[in-house]
Structure formats: structure tokens, C-alpha cells
Amino acid sequence: MIAGGTAESGVAVATSCELPWVEDAGKVAPRDARALSKVFFDQLQVLEEGTPEYQYARNTLIEMNMSLVRFAASRFRNRGSGEMEDVTQVGMIGLIKAIDRFDLSREVEFTSFAVPYIVGEIKRFFRDTTWAVHVPRRLQELRTEIAKAKEHLALQLDRDPTVKELAAHLKLDEDDVIDGIVAANGYTAGSLDMSTNAEDSGQSATVKSRTYADFIGEDDPGMEQIENLHALAPLMDQLDERERLIVSMRFGQELTQAQIGTEIGVSQMQVSRLLNKILAKLRTGMLDEATTA
Structure with a gap:
């Protein structure tokens, strides 16, 4: 255990009771981190979860072993997808899971236990986020x-x-x-x-x-008009001769209501009422057909 003075990595460490105090855990050299990790894991087994001492031990373990994450993330540097910062963050999740699940009684080095967790999280990240289309x-x-x-x-x-x-x-x-x-x-x-x-890149x-x-097709606005006319045809047959004439003059010849009135010998007001009645009848027929379709 490193206690008092300065560690080989240049990080000051002082002993406080049974748990060392590490001023900057992120700067601890990997060799020192392995030795210190055993001490912190040993204390983590007896400390009460949720206490400041427990949080300090857990956070220090995370910071001391960040080099494992950087090592694992570097293996995916040439995957061509995903930012390395994102990959490192995902690797940190694997490291935290490994710390929470590590048991000293297994008599295995923490590095050997943690790396598969870290790599597994990174691979899961690539599997879930790099596919353009989701597949099983x-x-x-x-x-x-x-x-x-x-x-x-x-x-x-x-x-x-x-x-x-x-x-x-x-x-x-x-x-x-x-x-x-x-x-x-x-x-x-x-x-x-x-x-x-x-x-084509060499074209002028x-x-x-x-x-x-x-080459992607677009909706043809004329198609809807054709469908409407097709549905309207049998309804037009149900109109009497004068009603069909009024519709033809208004929407076929585009005459004004006054012009239509002159042609059939009625006032503009009467033409307006007739048109409203005719259109209401056609509209009801169209809606009924759409409901039954």
C-alpha cells in the first residue's frame, strides 16, 4: 500500500485510518492503481453503502481505473462510426458495473474482470446505435x-x-x-x-x-381529381336535366351566377340557391360513398 509521501506516479497519498486518501485518483499510474485498488475493494466490502466513506472508495476506484476504459476504447478507434468521447462514456458504464460486481474472493485480477465488462458495453453501443436500419x-x-x-x-x-x-x-x-x-x-x-x-464525378x-x-416518385395532384370525378359521375346521373346544366355552366364553362341566370331565365339569387342545393346533394352522396367504402 502506498502511504505518506509521494507515489511513483507523482500523486500524493496519505493514510487516514484504514482507507488511503488519494488527492488525484485520475493521475495514479496503472501499476500503483492495481495495488491501491485491492486496498479500496477490501474496504468497500465492509463499508456501509451510501456513507461518505463508501462513496469516496467507490469514486476513487472509478477514477483510478479510467485507464482501462481508455485502453478498451482505443480498440474501436477505427470502427468509422461514433465519436470516441461517446465510446469512452459508454466504456465508463462498463467500468462502474464491473466495480459494483467485483468480488475479491474470486481471486482474479480486477483488470481481467473489468475489461470484458467495458468491451461488452462498447460493443452493445455499436450494435444498438450504428445500424442505419434496426434489425434483430x-x-x-x-x-x-x-x-x-x-x-x-x-x-x-x-x-x-x-x-x-x-x-x-x-x-x-x-x-x-x-x-x-x-x-x-x-x-x-x-x-x-x-x-x-x-x-459522374468526372462529368463537366x-x-x-x-x-x-x-428517381423517387411523387404524388400526382391530378390523381385525386380523377378519383373524385370517377366517384362523382354516378351522382351526376341522379340530377335532373336543369341541375346538370347549371353544374356544367358553372364549373365546365365557368360562367358567373348572373350569366347562368340569364341563360335559364332566373335571377342570380335563385341560381345561388340552386347551386347550394345541388352541391349539398353531391357532397352528401360523396360522403355516403366514402363511409360505405
């Missing part, structure tokens, strides 16, 4: 197995393996391998603004490159 965990794991099998067989065959060869190597059904390959497409997503042709600036967004 079974297919996520299968993607990794297929990728390893492809690499292995490609070296043996000097070509890309077929689905049948992958299935035989992994001892799986071909349908399962196909599901895994399809699911792998959900790992990353391309931009809709990406060119549909890799050679005056030539507009076609993107995937150019």
Missing part, C-alpha cells in the same frame, strides 16, 4: 459471422464465395445466409443526393448528375 440482434450477429466467412473463403478460393459455400462453411441454411446478407444492407445508409453513377460542371432522389 440475431441478424446483426450473423452479419459479422458472414463477413468473417467471406474473408476466410475468399483467401481459399481466390474469389468471392457463393451463398451455398457460405452456408456450408457456417453450417447454416442458405435462406439464413441470404437473410444475413440482406440485413447487412441496413448497416449503413447512402444519401439520396449521391450520384447513381460513380463515373455543366452536366447535372442524376441522383437517387431524382
Whole structure:
């Protein structure tokens, strides 16, 4: 145990009763951290949870062993997804879980116990957050197995393996391998603004490159009008001849109510009342048809 004076790492440590006081636990050298951790874990077994002494021991263990998190996180530096700061924070969760579950009676080094917890949390983070489309965990794991099998067989065959060869190597059904390959497409997503042709990057600036967004269909506003007219046709047949004439002049020829009144020999007010009556009848018919559809 390091007590009094200055530790080799340059961190001052003083003994207070049975529990050492570490001024800056984050700067304790890894070798000293291993020795001190045993002392703190030993005391953590007898201290009452929730007391200031217990919190000090637990927090000091966390700070002293942060180097384990940095070591584990560095293995994922080239994954190409996720910020290292986020990965480190997730690794800290694994470290805390390891500290809360560690038992000295297991006679195993804390570092050997903690690293799998830390790595496990980081892998879970990548599994849950880096897929562009959520797929079942079974297919996520299968993607990794297929990728390893492809690499292995490609070296043996000097070509890309077929689905049948992958299935035989992994001892799986071909349908399962196909599901895994399809699911792998959900790992990353391309931009809709990406060119549909890799050679387009060499085109002249005056030539507009076609993107995937150019091929996405849009709702045709005319379709709704066609549907409405199709539904309106049988209702128009239920109108009398004068009512159909008024509708034709108003919405077909786009005549004003005054012009319609002149054509059929009634006042503008009467035309307005007739139109309201006709439209109410058509509207009710349309709503009834929509309800029964």
C-alpha cells in the first residue's frame, strides 16, 4: 500500500485510518492503481453503502481505473462510426458495473474482470446505435459471422464465395445466409443526393448528375381529381336535366351566377340557391360513398 509521501506516479497519498486518501485518483499510474485498488475493494466490502466513506472508495476506484476504459476504447478507434468521447462514456458504464460486481474472493485480477465488462458495453453501443436500419440482434450477429466467412473463403478460393459455400462453411441454411446478407444492407445508409453513377464525378460542371432522389416518385395532384370525378359521375346521373346544366355552366364553362341566370331565365339569387342545393346533394352522396367504402 502506498502511504505518506509521494507515489511513483507523482500523486500524493496519505493514510487516514484504514482507507488511503488519494488527492488525484485520475493521475495514479496503472501499476500503483492495481495495488491501491485491492486496498479500496477490501474496504468497500465492509463499508456501509451510501456513507461518505463508501462513496469516496467507490469514486476513487472509478477514477483510478479510467485507464482501462481508455485502453478498451482505443480498440474501436477505427470502427468509422461514433465519436470516441461517446465510446469512452459508454466504456465508463462498463467500468462502474464491473466495480459494483467485483468480488475479491474470486481471486482474479480486477483488470481481467473489468475489461470484458467495458468491451461488452462498447460493443452493445455499436450494435444498438450504428445500424442505419434496426434489425434483430440475431441478424446483426450473423452479419459479422458472414463477413468473417467471406474473408476466410475468399483467401481459399481466390474469389468471392457463393451463398451455398457460405452456408456450408457456417453450417447454416442458405435462406439464413441470404437473410444475413440482406440485413447487412441496413448497416449503413447512402444519401439520396449521391450520384447513381460513380463515373459522374468526372462529368463537366455543366452536366447535372442524376441522383437517387431524382428517381423517387411523387404524388400526382391530378390523381385525386380523377378519383373524385370517377366517384362523382354516378351522382351526376341522379340530377335532373336543369341541375346538370347549371353544374356544367358553372364549373365546365365557368360562367358567373348572373350569366347562368340569364341563360335559364332566373335571377342570380335563385341560381345561388340552386347551386347550394345541388352541391349539398353531391357532397352528401360523396360522403355516403366514402363511409360505405
